[in-house]
Amino acid sequence: MQDRIIQYLMGEGNVRVFAADSREMTEQARQIHDLSPTATAAMGRAMTAAGIMACDLKTGGSMTLNIRGDGPLGPMCVVSRPGVFVKAYAQNPQADVPPKSTGKLDVGTLVGQGRLSVIKDLQLKEPWMGQVNLHNGEIAEDLAYYYAISEQQPSLVALGVLVDKDRSVLSAGGIVVQPLPGCPDEIITQLEQDAARLGDISTKLRACSAGELVQEIFAALEPHQINELPLSYACDCSQGRIERALISLGREELTDMIEKDHAAEVSCHFCNKVYQLDEARLRTLLEQAQTKGE
Numbered sequence: 161m162q163d164r165i166i167q168y169l170m171g172e173g174n175v176r177v178f179a180a181d182s183r184e185m186t187e188q189a190r191q192i193h194d195l196s197p198t199a200t201a202a203m204g205r206a207m208t209a210a211g212i213m214a215c216d217l218k219t220g221g222s223m224t225l226n227i228r229g230d231g232p233l234g235p236m237c238v239v240s241r242p243g244v245f246v247k248a249y250a251q252n253p254q255a256d257v258p259p260k261s262t263g264k265l266d267v268g269t270l271v272g273q274g275r276l277s278v279i280k281d282l283q284l285k286e287p288w289m290g291q292v293n294l295h296n297g298e299i300a301e302d303l304a305y306y307y308a309i310s311e312q313q314p315s316l317v318a319l320g321v322l323v324d325k326d327r328s329v330l331s332a333g334g335i336v337v338q339p340l341p342g343c344p345d346e347i348i349t350q351l352e353q354d355a356a357r358l359g360d361i362s363t364k365l366r367a368c369s370a371g372e373l374v375q376e377i378f379a380a381l382e383p384h385q386i387n388e389l390p391l392s393y394a395c396d397c398s399q400g401r402i403e404r405a406l407i408s409l410g411r412e413e414l415t416d417m418i419e420k421d422h423a424a425e426v427s428c429h430f431c432n433k434v435y436q437l438d439e440a441r442l443r444t445l446l447e448q449a450q451t452k453g454e
């Protein structure tokens with residue numbers, strides 16, 4: 161099954177739902193970053209959520225989800241763009257922790273305590289930013305908390321990643337349910353009843369798609385599909401972007417690079433692509449850094 165995000169309306173148009181299948185994207189991230197099983201679950205959940213959040217962005221916009229916990233994983237950064245394209249990295253992708261007594265991957269311990277921030281580039285002068293404390297580091301509840309506090313949007317967030325013994329990704333996906341303003345009480349009550357049956361979605365997603373799960377669990381509210389988007393891991397790095405990043409380091413750093421190494425080799429955090437810059441190119445960047453800073 162190809163990765164995708166399906167959007168539904170249900171409860172007479174009073175509730176919107178996103179259902180994401182993200183197994184391929186999560187497997188690709190695992191291979192790029194050589195993720196440990198628990199890190200695969202952490203990154204897969206965060207990428208799935210960021211992909212869903214990108215559905216609201218206009219063309220050219222982007223969204224960054226930063227999860228900065230004090231656990232072994234270190235800071236994790238996920239960027240998503242409309243389309244839907246997602247990329248991610250974590251400081252210590254190979255870090256792992258023992259599973260919980262239930263046998264489940266202990267994402268909360270791997271992530272730790274800290275802050276979750278969302279930065280939305282909406283193509284306006286200033287980016288929009290919302291920030292909350294991590295609730296338990298398990299990502300889904302952290303995001304529900306973020307939605308409630310920063311966006312004043314009550315949301316039900318279910319995210320799941322199942323990793324096989326050989327570390328490959330068996331299933332990954334997510335469901336986000338949001339009652340819209342003015343949603344009648346009886347629909348909220350029905351929603352709460354149904355949501356209790358959602359449980360751990362990672363095992364359920366082995367047998368069906370996230371969309372099928374939505375149709376089954378929320379059948380009483382009659383979900384109908386309004387949109388479908390492909391979802392994939394994709395990096396948008398380029399020579400130009402790398403050079404702009406180098407310029408922003410400033411003259412001192414650039415001069416240092418030229419004098420010590422006479423060249424620079426920069427690899428992209430998100431996809432590991434390597435960019436080579438020779439001394440002449442670095443000198444051009446140095447000139448631009450000078451004009452910029454003065």
Ligand SMILES: [Zn+2]
Pocket residue numbers: 395396397428429430431432433
């Ligand atoms: Zn890249």
